[in-house]
Amino acid sequence: MKFVFDSPIPDKITAMKQRVRWQDPLFVSRRINQTQIHIDDPQRDNPRFSFLFTGDTGYTTYQRNNPQRQVAQLMGEQQEEINFILHTGDVVYQVGSKEYYQPHFITPYQEFIVGKELGYQKITFDRPFLLVPGNHDYYNLPVFYGLLAQGVKPFRRFLPLPFAPDFGLQGSNDGNTYAQAFLDYTLELTPEALTQHLESHYTAKFQGEWCLNYQPYRFTRLPNRYYSFRYGGIDFFALDSNTFNAPDPQINSPEGVKIRQQLRNQLQELDWQYDQLIAKFEQLDIAVPQQQDLLADYQRQLQQIRNKKQDISRKLQGDKIAIDYEQLDWFKRKLISSWLDPQVRGRILYLHHSPYTTESTHGKQPETLEVRYHLRQVLNEVAQILKKPLEDRPLLDLVLSSHAHCLEHLYTNDTGSADSYINWLICGAGGNSVRRQYSNSTVVTEQRSGIKQQVAESRLFLGSRGEGMYQKKSYACVRIDVHPGDPPKFLIRPLIAEQAYHNWYHYQLDPFIL
Numbered sequence: 001m002k003f004v005f006d007s008p009i010p011d012k013i014t015a016m017k018q019r020v021r022w023q024d025p026l027f028v029s030r031r032i033n034q035t036q037i038h039i040d041d042p043q044r045d046n047p048r049f050s051f052l053f054t055g056d057t058g059y060t061t062y063q064r065n066n067p068q069r070q071v072a073q074l075m076g077e078q079q080e081e082i083n084f085i086l087h088t089g090d091v092v093y094q095v096g097s098k099e100y101y102q103p104h105f106i107t108p109y110q111e112f113i114v115g116k117e118l119g120y121q122k123i124t125f126d127r128p129f130l131l132v133p134g135n136h137d138y139y140n141l142p143v144f145y146g147l148l149a150q151g152v153k154p155f156r157r158f159l160p161l162p163f164a165p166d167f168g169l170q171g172s173n174d175g176n177t178y179a180q181a182f183l184d185y186t187l188e189l190t191p192e193a194l195t196q197h198l199e200s201h202y203t204a205k206f207q208g209e210w211c212l213n214y215q216p217y218r219f220t221r222l223p224n225r226y227y228s229f230r231y232g233g234i235d236f237f238a239l240d241s242n243t244f245n246a247p248d249p250q251i252n253s254p255e256g257v258k259i260r261q262q263l264r265n266q267l268q269e270l271d272w273q274y275d276q277l278i279a280k281f282e283q284l285d286i287a288v289p290q291q292q293d294l295l296a297d298y299q300r301q302l303q304q305i306r307n308k309k310q311d312i313s314r315k316l317q318g319d320k321i322a323i324d325y326e327q328l329d330w331f332k333r334k335l336i337s338s339w340l341d342p343q344v345r346g347r348i349l350y351l352h353h354s355p356y357t358t359e360s361t362h363g364k365q366p367e368t369l370e371v372r373y374h375l376r377q378v379l380n381e382v383a384q385i386l387k388k389p390l391e392d393r394p395l396l397d398l399v400l401s402s403h404a405h406c407l408e409h410l411y412t413n414d415t416g417s418a419d420s421y422i423n424w425l426i427c428g429a430g431g432n433s434v435r436r437q438y439s440n441s442t443v444v445t446e447q448r449s450g451i452k453q454q455v456a457e458s459r460l461f462l463g464s465r466g467e468g469m470y471q472k473k474s475y476a477c478v479r480i481d482v483h484p485g486d487p488p489k490f491l492i493r494p495l496i497a498e499q500a501y502h503n504w505y506h507y508q509l510d511p512f513i514l
């Protein structure tokens with residue numbers, strides 16, 4: 001049973017362009033850069049600053065005690081000491097429905113939101129809260145399932161449903177709700193209103209072009225789904241990885257035919273596993289307290305199978321997939337320009353999908369490998385142009401991501417590509433169910449020239465561990481203190497909300513320097 005669907009990449013790109021009036025003559029004639037933000041903050045040139053980072057924050061109604069709010073409380077405690085927040089996507093589970101923005105975003109992060117009663121289209125932050133979309137922020141929901149979800153909600157305490165019914169009547173409509181909540185949604189403005197809007201909010205200059213002036217308390221919209229900003233001499237690059245997480249079309253080659261057959265076989269196997277689990281699931285009685293953990297466990301497994309089936313279905317779309325080379329090209333140009341600018345002392349990338357992880361459900365997903373592949377291509381091209389020895393200094397000082405539901409720090413060794421010697425920090429433990437690490441490996445390997453080689457090592461992992469009553473689940477956000485200097489040093493301070501023995505424990509892991 002397929003509850004949600006994901007549109008082909010070109011449809012997402014087109015829809016998002018329309019919402020921000022991408023390259024509309026009114027933007028172009030005013031020389032406005034629609035991918036740059038100026039943070040209106042007197043501290044923005046201070047080389048010493050702090051920010052918070054988290055992702056995958058939407059909880060589901062089947063999770064007890066709202067882990068998202070536990071993490072939000074940790075974030076709130078840092079409020080006076082941090083300059084901004086980065087959110088790496090999957091903002092509102094399950095399908096980015098507008099009805100869930102209030103309970104799954106506005107209420108949990110109420111400390112950071114001005115006018116929280118005004119609804120998702122009027123969200124304004126008290127300090128920069130800078131997001132990128134995750135896959136769940138793009139999902140769609142067929143009308144039938146929207147109606148079904150509404151119908152079963154009153155009975156969800158009594159019905160053992162094989163899914164968490166956190167759906168509205170619709171899904172995100174290809175990211176429309178995310179765009180209305182966080183982007184500068186100018187689609188419906190008349191030319192006169194748009195002109196006035198641009199004169200009011202695109203008032204900052206960056207490298208000779210006008211750009212959006214991001215003003216806490218007043219105007220906290222993002223100009224596009226991917227963008228860049230500079231703070232404390234560091235260039236931050238925000239990418240939308242949902243449009244380069246698939247392979248290039250390969251349906252016509254003999255290899256492509258073989259791959260597609262393998263994918264169909266995997267789909268059949270997953271269907272069989274799903275049916276087996278459903279049969280077990282239906283034996284459970286939600287009224288028996290001892291069976292509730294098992295019930296939640298089956299729901300989690302069923303969700304994982306649905307996610308895998310969706311990944312495979314996307315790959316089978318084949319001829320409809322087109323990679324977002326426009327965005328990747330933009331990133332390449334921005335990164336080169338950043339390296340050629342003597343005023344820049346560091347570079348941080350953030351995106352939803354983690355290119356490297358040892359989290360057990362996402363580590364080997366096709367989309368993880370595809371995002372890694374496409375990112376590598378960009379970095380390889382940049383390295384070739386800059387002709388820099390990567391051993392001395394990697395092209396990126398830090399990469400932040402989520403999608404993997406854990407807290408993890410990885411370091412890439414020599415990968416054979418220009419993503420070598422980089423620190424990768426994952427925080428996909430902001431509220432949705434946390435996962436385990438692979439049971440037998442803390443390294444990421446690849447086949448190179450027929451030989452299995454280690455390309456990354458996991459140096460810290462926290463998620464779900466233990467069994468039954470001894471199970472512990474660690475939810476998290478990370479505070480990062482940026483120090484002056486070139487290259488910059490980062491003090492990483494993981495803040496943990498741990499659920500164990502039916503209680504919550506808040507603590508900090510030992511900070512470490514990168």
Ligand SMILES: [Fe+2]
Pocket residue numbers: 090134135136352402403404
């Ligand atoms: Fe995700």
